[in-house]
Each structure stands twice: as structure tokens, then as C-alpha cells.
Amino acid sequence: MLLYIIFGLLIHFVFFASIFDIYFTSPLVHGMTPQFTPLPPPAKRLVLFVADGLRADKLYELDENGNSRAPFIRDIIMHEGSWGISHTRVPTESRPGHVALIAGFYEDVSAVAKGWKENPVEFDFLLNQTKYSWNWGSPDILAMFAKGIDTNGHAHRPSSREYLDNIKIVDIGLKEIESTLKDFYGNDGKTAYIFTSDHGMRDWGSHGAGHPSETNTPFVAWGAGIKYPQKVSAQKFDDTYLEEWKLENWKRHDVNQGILPVDILNTTDLFKAESMFTNAVQILEQFKVKMTQKKEATLSFLFTPFKPLPDSKQINILRQARSYIKQKKYDESVSLCKELINLALKGLSYYHTYDRFFLGFNVVLGFVGWTSYASLLIIKSHCNLTIGVSKEVKKPSYLLLCSFVALGLLVALFLLLQACPWSYYVYCLLPLPIWYAIVREFPVIQDFVTLLLTNPPKHFVGYLLLFILGIEVLVLSFFYRYMLTAGLIAFSGWPFITPLWTQAKSTSLSWIFFCLLLAVFPLMPVVGRKPDIFLVMGAGLLLLLLSVLVLTSVIRRKNGFLNEELVLYLLQMLSVVLSICVVYGTHNSLLKKQGLPLINQIASWIILASSLVIPLLSPPILFDRLFSILLSLMSTYLLLSTGYEALFPLVLSCLMFVWIYMEQETLQQSGVSCKQKLSTIQFACNTDLTQFQDFSLDDIRRAFFLVFFLVTAFFGTGNIASVNSFDLASVYCFLTVFSPYMMGALMMWKILIPFVFVMCAFEAVQLTTQLSSKSLFLMVIIVSDIMALHFFFLIKDYGSWLDIGTSISHYVIVMSMTIFVVFLNGLAQILTTKKLKLWGRSKSHLI
Secondary structure, eight states: OHHHHHHHHHHHHHHHHHHHHHTOSOOOOOOOOOOOOSSOOSOSEEEEEEBTTOOHHHHHSBOTTSOBSOHHHHHHHHHTOEEEEEEOOSSOSHHHHHHHHHHSSOOOGGGGGTOTTOOSSOOOOGGGGSSOOOOOSOTTTSOOSBOHHHHHHHHHOTTSHHHHHHHHHHHHHHHHHHHHHHHHTTSOSOEEEEEEOSOOOOTTSOOSSOOHHHHEEEEEEEETTBOOOOBOSOOOOSSOHHHHHTOTTBOBOOBOTTOOOGGGBOSOHHHHHHHHHHHHHHHHHHHHHHHHHHHHTSOGGGOOOOTTSOHHHHHHHHHHHHHHHHTTOHHHHHHHHHHHHHHHHHHHHHHHTTTHHHHHHHHHHHHHHHHHHHHHHHHHHOGGGOTTOOSOOOOOOHHHHHHHHHHHHHHHHHHHHTTOOHHHHHHHHTHHHHHHHHHTTHHHHHHHHHHHHTSOHHHHHHHHHHHHHHHHHHHHHTTOTHHHHHHHHHHHTGGGGSTHHHHSHHHHHHHHHHHHHHTTGGGSOSSOOOOOHHHHHHHHHHHHHHHHHHHHHHHHHOSSOOHHHHHHHHHHHHHHHHHHHHHHHHHHHHHTTOOOOHHHHHHHHHHHHHTTTGGGGSOOBHHHHHHHHHHHHHHHHHHTOOSGGGGHHHHHHHHHHHHHHHHHHHHHHTTSSOOOOTTTOBOOSSOOGGGOOOOOHHHHHHHHHHHHHHHHHHHSSSOTTOGGGSOGGGGTTTOOSOOHHHHHHHHHHHHHHHHHHHHHHHHHHHHHHTOOHHHHHHHHHHHHHHHHHHHHHHOOSSSOHHHHHHHHHHHHHHHSHHHHHHHHHHHHHHHHHOOOOOSSSOOOOOO
């Protein structure tokens, strides 16, 4: 089993790494001949102002008195230059924004493997093409004029007085710098100015995703070569900003995707046509270099050129565009050059993705093979699924081995002739040993098919369709959280299709109630919610009420209640009360802008540190230990909550308790064992392997339930694919000074707490039903790999970085699910089986 796990991890690592060769290789092309416009530019110098974190709406809108917060910029819009909105892309961070501003392209998609602060490829940019450049601003990014706006946005949010007042300070600074430059150069009229921002900011002070408040940035240009303001009677845009900003009569020019904005240039038509012609020739150079590179690396009889743009068409378009310029038909020349640019860009994309189908086919072949092999291991290992399978297994044919070896040599030779990188050999050769292992088990497959045919076909088809439906619901839940609601509603009907409804009605009613209650959470908003401290306190009070009921029940259940156990329960309840007080006190203190009280901060860290220790002091009796884990972790979760999400782990935990009872009832009805009380079952460090039951269809359902509840823990109240989905206010009980690593660690622990509840509950399910851990591991692999295959085809390398990052995150989540389950299983075993003794000698816990 260990060898299988190691080999499985290696294969999954290869599958994960493959997306960066298939989808995320750098699109940048090197080795082109630089092109230049043969006419002198209208400006001798360019001054670029970048206001870090400035939202377009906050700059353009009027204040409560109807006055502009930036009167200097407002005066330029109305009397001197052109204005509009520039559109940045995800990640809406400082470095990617500056790359787009001064290098002319959005963040290289291959940089997803290294993050936004580092780019794995070299690229040319504006400052390299200038005689002299002077940069003033933040040293870690490059030129940055106004960093105070971003700082105040993070600390006080964009609607705060501090953020808005900083815009006024920036506006005054712009006016002073422009005046200084004009005096220095003697008002020669040869200076062009551009004022913009690298990214915007959400209402709660974060950025990085693709919301319009983050991607819409201001764009104001004036000076040499820029058109004066144009008055218009009407303008049409998808938004309603113009009327709000009182700028509906001043022509708005939006800038997007690096397209040359010729309509804002105050130059001759000849200059515009020549500039567009140069742009087209430069992009065509990239196309030619990319085509040559791919042609040289492909066997001649296999090479397929980009048919919409053959050499003859390139020559004809360039000749015709040059002819139009000579005939002074400048508009026709510009239009023709735009057509050539569009074709060349499509051709670049064609050659950039030339090998995608070939590599994708081999990876899919490996995916399908690995999932099939995992299924075969389950069939071979559990006799109740292989009744009738022949015990005599023939040795694999020597000819079969030679055939696969020969096929591997042919594939390697094919790749060698095309000078393919070493990673191609891995992707193409890896499926061969997997499929060899499958083919050699052909007798097992044959006997299993025979076994299936002995059963009614409608049963097999029904189970298969149900399994496929469940997988599709899980996949769709990554995009539409309300699919989890649909799944939980379907789960609530489980008792009605089994004898549970008639034989365990009270347990079934509890299952239905908590399934429907948990189904509400995926319908709630993910982000953008306002803090509701009363919901957090309400969750704490409900937990206290539940604790009192459980404590009363335990005292009645036991003839004598150990003093240390009573003290432990009371200590945990006191911890919940303290969490409620800290949350309330911190919230009020921050509202009054008095900061985080030191006593509250100390109390929060003590509760966090003790939350993983106190459960180990409780008796290892199943019910007692699980409830102790709930109390300790919920105390921490309350401190990390800002609203309705505080109720989520409480409801989830209640459902987990009911699930344990439901599985007990199911096992009893199947006649496997007698029902034991949860108050008499103890978690054991060493599990007796001889007690494991044979794998059955119920175990497939249990494994699916586990995966579904884990996905619910991911997306129940937030979206793990984007840290931007979690409000930084969640950590304000622990710290208020911006510390991305510490804040990120606290939010990750908040995310993990519901997972711990699920895995601890499943430890109890395994214990009460004697479910094999090996079988569970194999089933999780099969479910997660089928989901991963879905997400492999859904990965995006186009659109915003939010789309790209989300598609990668989904793939990574399901690919990591196996490793994640192993980690959570280990943590759950420690929390459920380990026992710390602080009160002298060991005492019996069963009375």
C-alpha cells in the first residue's frame, strides 16, 4: 500500500505540473527586428503619474457639497486634455499593473507559478527605450507617485475620510509638479502627461481580484500630442458613471488591451497611419518568429500552418496599406492595419497552443488509466465485489510486455526527432506502465463484467447514473455554490429510500432538519457582507445552550462524574464566554477608533493556543471527545468570525453527530453488528485490522459523503479559490496592523476548522462501521481524479486573471484532495485518540 501511495503521489504531481506546459507557457516572443515610425513624435518627454490603489469613481465623483475632490484634474478634463477609464486585469496588484503600463502587455500567464512579484521571462519596457528616465516613488515596485491612497484604503477603506482626503493631497502635488516642469522647460509645449492608477480597491479595502472597483482605474492625458476636450450632447456606456460624475457632456475615451487610442491624439492623420502601420509590422514580426520556431521543431509532413494568414496575404495587406498612405487614404490604411493586427494575434495564439491537443490527450490517457487501475485494486481486494472471479490468475504474456516496451521506444523516437523538451517524454511515456498494469489484469476485468451481467442491468445503470450525477453536482458546486444546497436537500431524502425512516424516525428527522439547515449557507453571500456582531454572539450563545444540555445529559448518564471532567467542561464553556466578550469588546473599540485592546488581543491568542490542547485532556470516549473538540475549536472560530459564518461550523458539527448515529442505524439494519452507544465506544490508537468489514456499496456512499462534506466545508461560507473572498476584519481580534503572512495564516486556520470537524466525525464513522482506511483512500482517489479530469478541460489561459486563477485553484484543490485527506486524517487521529494526563494517575472513564 505504501508503494502504491508513493507512486500515486508521483503521478499526481506529474498531472498537476502538466497544466503549466499545456496551458501556461510564456506567450512572449524574442528575436524580432525593432520597428520605428519614420516621423518625429509630437512630444519630447512623457511624465507618467501613477496613484497606487486609486479607484476611478473616487477620483471623478463629486463630494457631498457638489465639489470635486481633485479640482486640478477636473480642470484638465474640461479645458486641456482627454479623460476616460483604463481597464487593468487580475491580479489587481501593483507590479502587474505597472507591467501593463510600461511594458504594454498584461501579466504573463506563465508567472502564475511564481506569483506577481517575479516574472520567469525577460521583457522589454518603455524605460529601456528612452534616453533618460527619472523614477520617484516606492523602491519595491518602480515609479509610484502616490502610495498614500493605497495605504489609507487598506487601513480605513476607500469610503473613509482619510482615503478621500489623500486624493486632494495627490491633486495638489500634481499641480505643483506640472508647474515646476513647465518652468524648467520654458513652457516649450513638448511635454505630455498621463495620470492613471495601477489598480483600484474593493469597498472593504482589499484588491487582487476582478471586481470593477478593482479593475476600473482613472485615465487622464494632456499636453503635447493630446486632443483638447471634446464636448458632446450624448454618450453611451454600459455603466451610469457619467451622470453621477456630471461629465456626460465631456467625451470619454476608455483605454483597454493596449490598443493605440488614435482618437485622443492631436497629430496629423499621416502620423496616425504611420504609427498604426509600424504597430502592425511589429506584431507581424512576432507572428513570423513564432511560426518559424514551431516549424523547425515539427516534422515537415506533420506541420500545419495558420491558414488565415499565409505569406502572400501578409505581403498584399502591407503593400495595400502602404499604397493607401501614399494616396493619403489614411483611414483606409489604419483600418487595414487593424485587420492585419487581429489576424497576426490569432496566428500567435494558434502557434502558441500548437501542441496543446497532443499533450492534453496523453495526460487524459494517464488520468483515465490511473482511475481505472484504482478501481481494479478495489475489485481485487474485496471479496464481496468479486464473487465468481477466478482464483487462478495467468501470468502476463511476455509478448504483452515487449509490445508496450516497443511502443514506448517508438514514442521516445518520435519526440527525439522533434527535439521536444524532457517534460514531453514524461507526459507521453507515463500512461504506458499504467495501462500495462491494467491490461495484465484482463482476467479480473473479464470476470467482473461477467459478475455485473448476472445482476439486473437496471440496478447497475441506476447506481452508475447516481454516481455520475453526484460527481457532476460536486463539480458544479465549485462554480455555483447553490449546487451544494441542491445536494444537501437530496441528502435529506436519504432516510425515505431506506428503512431508516420507519426504524429510526427521531434520528432521521434530525438528519433531515440539519441537512436543510446547512443547505441555507451556500445561498448566503460570499463577500461584501457587512459585519454583524450580533450573529457571532448569537452563535456563541447557542453553543453555550447546547453545552448546558450536553453537560446535563452526561451527568445523568454517569453515576459518578469525575471532578476533572466537570472542570474541563466548565473551562471550555468559560472559553466560549470569553470569546463572546472579546468579539463584542473589540468590535466596539474599533468602531470608536480606539484600536485593539491589549487584554483582548492576549485573550484571543491564549484561546487559539489552547484550542488544540484542551480536547486532549478529555476522556477518549467517542461522544465526549468529539464534543470537547467542538467547544475548543468553536471558541477560536468565534474570534475569527464577522457575521453569519459563525453559525456554519455549529450546524455542520450537529449534522456530523447525526451522521454518526445514522451510520450506526444503517449498519445494524444490514445485520453486520449490534448497535453500540456512543457513550461506550472509545477511540483507540491501534485499530484492529481484523474487525474491518468487507467493502460494500454503502462504503462507496460513505466515501462520497466524506468528499461532499469536505467540499461543503470549502464553499459553505466562502470561496477558497480566492483569498479576496475572505474579509480581513476576521482577524481583528488578533491583530490590526497589516501583516499579510500572519493574517493569511489565521484565515487559513479559520478555513481548516470545518474540515477538522468533518474528519473527526468520519473517524467516528470508520470506528463504528469498521470501514477500511485503504478502501476509503482508493475511493477518494477515484472521486477526486474524476473531478480533476473535469477541471483539466476547464482550465483557462485567457480572460482575466481571476478566471485563470480560479480555474487553476479548482484543479489544484481536487488534485490535492488525496494528500489533504491524509493530512486531515492524521490531525483527526491525534485529536481523537491522544490523551494528556495532568491530574495524576490514570482513572477509568467508563462508569
